[in-house]
Amino acid sequence: NTLSVTPAAAPAAPTSLSAAAGDQHTVITFVAGADHGSSITNYQYSLNGGVYIPLSPAAASSPITIGELTNNTFYAITLQAINAVGTSAPSDAVYTTPPG
DSSP states (O other): OOOOOOOOOOOOOOEEEEEEEETTEEEEEEEOOOOTTSOEEEEEEEETTOOOEEOSSOOOSSOEEEOSOOTTOOEEEEEEEEESSOBOOOOOOEEEOOOO
16 A cells, blocks of 8 residues: 655745734734644744744734834834744735834
């Protein structure tokens, strides 16, 4: 007998990001990428090309809230999905400026 197995892989990047800014935060909605055989367990974000910060507590679906932002400051935000195998490529950036 022959058995064909596809190993799990890192997830695909989230797509279709949109941002709704509020006082010192923004809510990001997105479409999750394929999990490639291992469930997505968390997301991490980058502000203006900086280091990636995992969500804490973990969030495994849209939408997510990114807090502790400075009002009247422009942000370019990218997301990466995380599963047990690894981390996705970065998403395209979404742009937001919390009001103040």
